[in-house]
Structures are given as C-alpha cells and as structure tokens.
Amino acid sequence: MTDNAAPDIASQVSAGTRSGHQETSAVSLPDRVEIVEVGMRDGLQIESEFVPTDTKAEILNALIDAGVRHFEATSFVSPRAVPQLRDAQEVLEKVHKRAGVVLGVLAPNRKGVENALRSKADEIVVFLSATESHNTKNLNRPVEQSLRDIEEIAEQLKDHPIKRKGAIAVAFGCPFEGDVDLERIKTIFGHFARLGFDAVTLGDTTGMATPRLVRRTVEALRADHPGMKISLHFHNTRGIGLVNVVEGLRAGVTSYESSLAGLGGCPFAPGATGNICTEDLVYLLDEMGVDSGIDLRALINVAQRLENVIGRNLPGQLMKAGPRLHLHDYGGAVGAVG
C-alpha cells in the first residue's frame, strides 16, 4: 500500500458511519402479488393513431394466456375526449374470459358507469385527483364536487354485482402544486372506504413518488383503514418507478398497476417515460422470489407485438435485453474493453 497525494475523500466516505435512517417497518416481502395491467387503457389513451379493436382484444387475450388476471382494459369516457377508447364495449366483448380474470374499466362519471354496467366489465374504476388544480384540469370541477359525484356513483352501483375501485390521481405529488398534503389523501381514501369500495389505487400520475413518500402514505392509510386494499400505480418518469415498487413490497402492498412495454408517456415531459413496464416489473418480482402468476417469456412476446403495433421504440427493457439467463453465443458480438 502506498500513500496517495490526492485527498482521500473516497475512503473517508467509505469509512463513514451508517446511522441516521433507521427503518422500523416490515422487512419481509409478500409471497405473491397481483399485477393490474393498464396498458390498453392508461397506456393507449394518449396514442393518436387508432389501434383496431381486434388488435386490442388480441393483446388482452394474449396477456390472459401469459397469466395476467387483472386489467384496466378500457375506459367509458367520452369518445370525443379519448377517441382511442371509443370501442370500449366491443373490446370487452372480444375478450375470452376465463376463471379468475377481472376486466376493470375506467368510468369518469354517471354516464360512463351506466355504459360500463351494460358491458362485460367486472370492475369499475372511479377516479379523482388529490389536488384542486389537477382535478379541475382533469374533471373540470373542485375536489369537493368529485367526492359528491362518487357518492352518487356508489348509490348507482348499489345493487350491481360489480367490483368498484377508487383511484386517486397525483397521490404522491402534483405537477402544478408540488407536494400533496397527506391529510387530503387520507380524506379521499376514507371517502372511498366509507362508500364500500373494494380497493383504492394511489396514482403516481406524473412520477413524483419516492420511497419515503410511499412508505409514509401506505402506513398512514393502513393505520386508518387496516382492511382496505391498496393498489399502487407508479410511473417511471424519474427513473425510480421500480424502486418505489420495492418500497411498496416492503410496506406489504400486494397490488401494482403497470403497462405492457411501458406504453404511455407523461404529458408534462415530452420524451419521458410514463407507466412502469409490466414485463420489467415481472422480471424484478421473479428475481426477488415474489410470485405474480405471469410467465415472463410469454409476456415479453406480447410486449414485442405491442411495440410492432405502436410502431416506435417503447421504454420496456426486458423485451430488448431478454431475461438475465438469455445467453449469447460466445462467437457473437463483443463489447469494447472493460
């Protein structure tokens, strides 16, 4: 060993203490989780070129064959607002249901709910945003009004044997207002719980979630409503979507929403990523020993097909690199030195 003339910041850091950020919470991972595939709704909705109804249904059917059991399959929104999803009714008709498959649909208002109730949907997803500015942009009304609308929808659904899920957009931060007061999330979450919803999704609409926020939010909501099912919907807009999933797993959450091939962007950041990618998520879960019931190779095939349909490079990594033991011919391409 020799001395080094340069100040040795590296080894100082290396020898640094590891105090400070003690974690007091769960340190086990779930054995099994549910993945809710949202690509054909959240992923597709911003695509301007219409994807044929048969293609949408074929992708959903291929995903069911790959083991996916829960979907946000389409939306009963105004065809003028989202022309891509104007075929909601027909798409659902063409899906080959089988035992255990849950076809969820988004419904923004009573009219959407009515249409959904006349469809083959198994679950209706009702949403609002946690902040006034985002809710006004998205639903053109104050949060208070949306909460009343949801009460009416709950009444409308009262005698129907359909699952109902609430979704809270910008739950981890708002692109207009920044940090969102946890009390707002607790209030909205409690509203869904009181109205008998089966689950609530926390939407990380523009990718502002962080591990600390995930932990704090999940723990606070679970303390208030221990029996209520929480689903986490992360975007990878800032590159840490899967880190947030792992924090969710550590906090005991067993339901995650993701999009095939990572389809879907962020309206506030051109070129940035939107939804976390389903096959990358399944790969991670597989490697952590958490069962999703989904066959990774089959899923990658569907993702590659979707990329062909969309006609441009999508964010998913696994469909480019393959699973980790997808080996290469020793006589093949070589990297540069190092």
Add this chain to the structure above:
Amino acid sequence: MTDNAAPDIASQVSAGTRSGHQETSAVSLPDRVEIVEVGMRDGLQIESEFVPTDTKAEILNALIDAGVRHFEATSFVSPRAVPQLRDAQEVLEKVHKRAGVVLGVLAPNRKGVENALRSKADEIVVFLSATESHNTKNLNRPVEQSLRDIEEIAEQLKDHPIKRKGAIAVAFGCPFEGDVDLERIKTIFGHFARLGFDAVTLGDTTGMATPRLVRRTVEALRADHPGMKISLHFHNTRGIGLVNVVEGLRAGVTSYESSLAGLGGCPFAPGATGNICTEDLVYLLDEMGVDSGIDLRALINVAQRLENVIGRNLPGQLMKAGPRLHLHDYGGAVGAVG
C-alpha cells in the same frame, strides 16, 4: 358491498400471507455515499464519433463544479481498440483539479499503466472478467493469466503514490455463461485485496445483477475482507439498476459507479440501456436522504449538454422530467382523463 360474479383472485392475493423472505441484514442506509462518474470512459467508449478533447474536459470540469469528486475519466487503452479515448493524456491535462478530486483511469495492461503513471491520473483501475469466456473476449487470455498480469502491475505500481482499484467484470452474471460461481468472485476479490488494492469494483457488465445477488455477493466478500472497500457498478439493461443500488445501500455499500445522462449501451442488446444514469441516481439518493455531495440541478444541466454533444436521445429521465418539485404552469399542457 355486493358480491362479484367473477372469482375474486385480487382480494385473495391481497389477503395473502407475508411470510417467506425474511431479511436478516442491515436495515439502515448510509448517510453519505460516493458517486464515481464513468461517463467519459465507460459511457463514451462505444461512441463512434470522436468527441473533441476540449469538450470532454469541459464536461469533466462542469461535473467537478456540480460537486462530483471521483471519476473514471478516460482509459489508457490502445488507440486502435478504442479510438474515442486516444486523447487520454490531453483530457487529464485540461481538467481543473481541486481538493478532493480523484481522476481515475482504466489501464488494461502494463503499457497502459506506464502511460497512466506519466499522466495526471490519481487512480489506476485494473480489470479482468470473472468468467473465462468473457475474459477471453475482452482481454484475449485466461483468467489465470490476467491474475498474474495484475500481480505484475501491482509490482509495477509499488513505489508510486497512486491509488489502485480493481474491477471485476461480469461479477453478477456473464452473457455467455450465465450465473457466475460466487467462489470465482471471492478468489479474484481476494487477489486484489492481497495485492494491496484500495478498492474493488463489482461490474454488472450486461445488467444481470438482481437484489438477491447483490446482497449475497456483498455479504460474502465483506465476510472475507471486512476492511476492503467495495464499489458497485450497475447497468440498467433490464430496468432494475437503481433497485440494485438501493439493495447495495441496505447492505452498507457506500460507493457507486454511474454515467452522466445514462450514456453507454449494451453490446449484446441493441437499443437497451447501459450504465445507470448519474443524475437519476443522485435524485434517488437525495429523496432517500443519502448525501452524495452533488448538486442535482447543476448535474442535469451538464447531462443536457452531453445529450446535445452526442446528438441523440439518451436514457436519463431527470433531464427530461426535471426534479419532482419542478412545477408546471397550471395553464399549461394537460393529460388525458385519468
């Protein structure tokens, strides 16, 4: 609440047990970590268009201004093998050093080391691959021969006041051979330790690391050599590079290698991502309360500049989306419903 005709797999999963994967290791995070910026070496080396020497130095200087203190700045490799780095000597001359800055350089052999010793480098990085096939591809010799070469290099460096770091490529998996026996990593790591190296980097050369592998590998090496500094060099080829960083943090590792803007690809997966992205990593660390000493906004500016220099879209997310509290005008763009 109503019954649902469809089998309710979702709530079965949700109610599932959370047993199984007990973790027995450290549950605190380091207060501070070191980031080793490798973009101007590992990132640039596969770029076919030569980046002018002044531009390389300007980027390094801007990174120093942003707070980066440790670099793998260039490589003393054959100019025929990697023409992009033929200006190693000149680049180092143009860097404005300041207290605490460590300029590391890669040296593949004795000749490279000689050249490095005549340069302004503060640290020499000597490498080999953990598997025979990858080492043959990369260095054209068996691992045994590379271990002897490293002994000679250690002898060559004996009276020089320069830091020396060992790097083990394909430490978490080999694209030709798959899983790598941990005993091989332990043997090579021990070799560097016995020869008095200051640190060893574990290279995830083609993005095959997983949280479990990271944990197992770090714990095994630390058990053998508690005083030896470990650095982790992850690629994001399969989308989980930052998840692996978090597992490294949980295992107490305080040094991470990354590349500005995520520059650098994977020779085995066209279009796939290579090195994890420095500014995305700094964002994550900031949000987890782990200090890297780097100013995120300044770093993003340098990343955007690098993207302009390279002239194509690079993988970094933060430079597209901005930090999470980079707010948007309420009158601005809106997302589609939901």
